[in-house]
Amino acid sequence: xxxxxxxxxxxxxxxxxxxxxxxxxxxxxxxxxxxxxxxxxxxxxxxxxxxxxxxxxxxxxxxxxxxxxxxxxxxxxxxxxxxxxxxxxxxxxxxxxxxxxxxxxxxxxxxxxxxxxxxxxxxxxxxxxxxxxxxxxxxxxxxxxxxxxxxxxxxxxxxxxxxxxxxxxxxxxxxxxxxxxxxxxxxxxxxxxxxxxxxxxxxxxxxxxxxxxxxxxxxxxxxxxxxxxxxxxxxxxxxxxxxxxxxxxxxxxxxxxxxxxxxxxxxxxxxxxxxxxxxxxxxxxxxxxxxxxxxxxxxxxxxxxxxxxxxxxxxxxxxxxxxxxxxxxxxxxxxxxxxxxxxxxxxxxxxxxxxxxxxxxxxxxxxxxxxxxxxxxxxxx
Numbered sequence: 001x002x003x004x005x006x007x008x009x010x011x012x013x014x015x016x017x018x019x020x021x022x023x024x025x026x027x028x029x030x031x032x033x034x035x036x037x038x039x040x041x042x043x044x045x046x047x048x049x050x051x052x053x054x055x056x057x058x059x060x061x062x063x064x065x066x067x068x069x070x071x072x073x074x075x076x077x078x079x080x081x082x083x084x085x086x087x088x089x090x091x092x093x094x095x096x097x098x099x100x101x102x103x104x105x106x107x108x109x110x111x112x113x114x115x116x117x118x119x120x121x122x123x124x125x126x127x128x129x130x131x132x133x134x135x136x137x138x139x140x141x142x143x144x145x146x147x148x149x150x151x152x153x154x155x156x157x158x159x160x161x162x163x164x165x166x167x168x169x170x171x172x173x174x175x176x177x178x179x180x181x182x183x184x185x186x187x188x189x190x191x192x193x194x195x196x197x198x199x200x201x202x203x204x205x206x207x208x209x210x211x212x213x214x215x216x217x218x219x220x221x222x223x224x225x226x227x228x229x230x231x232x233x234x235x236x237x238x239x240x241x242x243x244x245x246x247x248x249x250x251x252x253x254x255x256x257x258x259x260x261x262x263x264x265x266x267x268x269x270x271x272x273x274x275x276x277x278x279x280x281x282x283x284x285x286x287x288x289x290x291x292x293x294x295x296x297x298x299x300x301x302x303x304x305x306x307x308x309x310x311x312x313x314x315x316x317x318x319x320x321x322x323x324x325x326x327x328x329x330x331x332x333x334x335x336x337x338x339x340x341x342x343x344x345x346x347x348x349x350x351x352x353x354x355x356x357x358x359x360x361x362x363x364x365x366x367x368x369x370x371x372x373x374x375x376x377x378x379x380x381x
Contacts, residue, residue, distance in 0.1 A: 005333060008253050008365060011272045011354035015050060015250040015338055018361055023212040023245055024057035030211055030218065031058070034225040036237040039081060041207045042068040044242015044339050048075040049368045050358065054245070062207070062240035066091040069098035081204065081240065083129060083170060085151060087113055096120045103127035103170045103204070106153060107163070114165050127168035127204065128153055134188035135173040137208075139284055142175040155192040167201040169193060174208025176243055179221035182209065186228060202236040209239055212247045246339035251291070252277065252354060256330045257309065266304045267316060268326050273308035275315045276348040278334065278341055287317060291333040294321040302326065310349040347376045 008014060031038040039060030048071060061072035063080035065087075072080035079100035087095060087102075087109060093116070095102065102117060102124055104110040110128060117124050131152030135145035144151045152171065173185045182205065190197070197203070210216055229237055258269040274281050281288055289295060290306070297303045298321040305318025326332075347353055353371035360366065 005251075005253055005331060008331075008357065009355060009367075010253050010255040010331065011270075011277070011352065012253045012367075013250065013337060013342055013354050013356045014253055014365075015047065015246075015356075015358045017050075017053060017358055019249040020050060020053060020246065021057075023247060023249060024054060026212055026218075027241075027244060028057040030222060034222045034237075035229060036225050036239060038239045038241070040076070040245055041240045041242035042071060043343060044207065045246040046071060046343050047246075047338070047356065047368075049356075051075045058245075060238075062242075063099070066094040066098075069095050073098045081238065083127075092116060096124060099124060101125045101127060101168065101202075101204075103129050103168070105129050105151065107157065110163060110166070114163075118165065125167045125201065126165050127170050127202070128162070128166050129170045129172070130155070130189075130193055132171050132173060132185060132188040132192055134185055136177065136181050136184065137173070137175045139175070141283060145173055158196070160195070162196050162199055166199075168203060169196065169200060170204035170206060172206025172208065174206065176210045176213070177208045178210070179217045179224060182221065183224055186224065190231075197232050197235060200235060202238060203232070204238040204240065206239070207241045208243075209241045210244050210247065211241065212244045243339040248336045250336075250338040250359075252334040252337035252341065254332045254334065254354075256326050256328050256332060259304075259326060259328060260307075265318075266302075267307040267318070268304045268332065269307040269309060270332055271309055271352065272354060273310040273312075273315055273348070273351050274306075274317060275308060275310055275312050276351055277308075277345045277354060278337065279344050279346070280340055281317060282314070288337070289335040290320050291335055292322070293332075297321050306332065308351075310351050312349070347371075347379060350376055 027038055039062050041062040043064050059078050061076050061080045063069040063082040065084050069080040069082045081101040082095050082099040083103040085105050129152040131154050135143050137143040140146055174181055254270040254272040256268045257271050260267050297319045301321040302325045303319050303321045305316050308315035356369040357367050
């Protein structure tokens with residue numbers, strides 16, 4: 001892992017190729033040992049300049065619409081498994097051109113778009129997203145099975161037989177979850193939808209399988225998948241994690257640009273923004289780790305909130321303690337800022353967007369993308 005970041009320009013998202021390869025090797029091992037297909041969900045990691053590395057281990061993509069499906073064929077060199085909460089007429093043909101599987105969120109969408117799928121020049125497998133009505137995700141914002149959810153079809157909306165053209169079912173109930181959560185989800189899924197599984201060719205178990213996290217029970221995951229395949233030998237099993245691919249593979253390198261104090265609270269104002277560049281910290285919410293800082297305040301040590309550089313009043317988090325007083329110009333390195341953070345970052349408030357770089361053991365640091373005023377302006381043109 002990169003250790004000396006003193007020469008890294010800030011702000012910068014920095015991916016470590018070695019750590020990415022470590023995750024990819026583990027994911028490939030699970031795929032092969034369990035006899036399932038594991039594909040990359042672009043909603044969690046779509047840094048396409050790293051796709052040549054990904055292709056060495058995994059060749060499959062999960063897309064959420066026309067743009068991501070096009071990215072799959074352009075840069076990952078594979079057709080996508082594409083699901084959308086609501087496909088639209090104007091770009092559905094582009095979805096078909098870049099997809100091997102298309103999954104619909106409702107029976108209305110299935111009825112509306114199936115004729116287009118069947119008329120397409122190439123065979124595309126049709127699926128339905130279902131809701132097992134079970135999830136252990138505690139944060140409501142990330143719970144796809146919350147009461148009244150718009151995501152997926154519940155069992156009582158289906159009859160004794162699935163619509164004729166449906167070849168697969170897709171469920172997604174996890175969010176950075178463990179394998180025990182998948183075990184419980186499968187119990188609910190098979191209880192509610194088991195009568196349809198003999199009619200199908202595939203089941204997509206969605207994302208949220210955080211198999212690269214330390215402490216994740218890999219053996220339970222593999223045993224669970226093998227047992228499911230033994231119960232349903234007619235089914236291809238697909239998993240589409242996002243976070244697991246890029247988990248703990250890089251950092252967001254920032255710099256202190258000012259130090260302010262109000263009512264005894266010291267804030268280090270950085271050249272990045274939580275709301276623009278680390279939105280999940282405020283949405284989940286969660287407190288990220290800072291390299292060489294104490295995650296919780298320590299009595300007697302210099303303690304600071306971290307403040308973003310946007311005008312949003314709530315663009316801050318705190319508190320962390322440091323062994324020495326911070327100074328203007330010091331680097332502050334936020335760990336694990338590649339999955340989701342990159343794809344959700346914005347140019348809100350016109351704040352300077354971090355560059356994107358990669359650290360390679362054999363070549364060192366390389367800038368993949370730098371952002372300019374023109375990038376900001378073009379978003380509004």
